Amino acid sequence: MSRRMLSEEPAIQALKNAPIDDEPVTAEDRAAIDEAERDVAAGNVIPHDVVCAHWRGTGAQGICEGCGQRFDLSALADDVGPMLLCDACLDAVDAELEDVLLGGDPP
Numbered sequence: 001m002s003r004r005m006l007s008e009e010p011a012i013q014a015l016k017n018a019p020i021d022d023e024p025v026t027a028e029d030r031a032a033i034d035e036a037e038r039d040v041a042a043g044n045v046i047p048h049d050v051v052c053a054h055w056r057g058t059g060a061q062g063i064c065e066g067c068g069q070r071f072d073l074s075a076l077a078d079d080v081g082p083m084l085l086c087d088a089c090l091d092a093v094d095a096e097l098e099d100v101l102l103g104g105d106p107p
């Protein structure tokens, strides 16, 4: 079975190929952006890992950021920065890192 680079995963490709949002920012958009920026500046945020920890084991689902498939949140690894990854995508990331760190041949 050939290995796929994370950058080749459908969800990553969809993001790469998404059209640029060129619609003008509305007053409602601006107000929401301003509110979010005020919350971040004031520290009124909940870290991603805390949100995930809260919802694990509740039956909540998450979407793997590598392949875009839906899984029970408990089945997704969240130890790769802010990304949620299924086992297969986590293996792909590990393999890519191993190639980089050990200087192996690219897949």
Ligand SMILES: [Zn+2]
Pocket: 064, 065, 066, 067, 068, 069, 085, 086, 087, 088, 089, 090
């Ligand atoms: Zn995945």
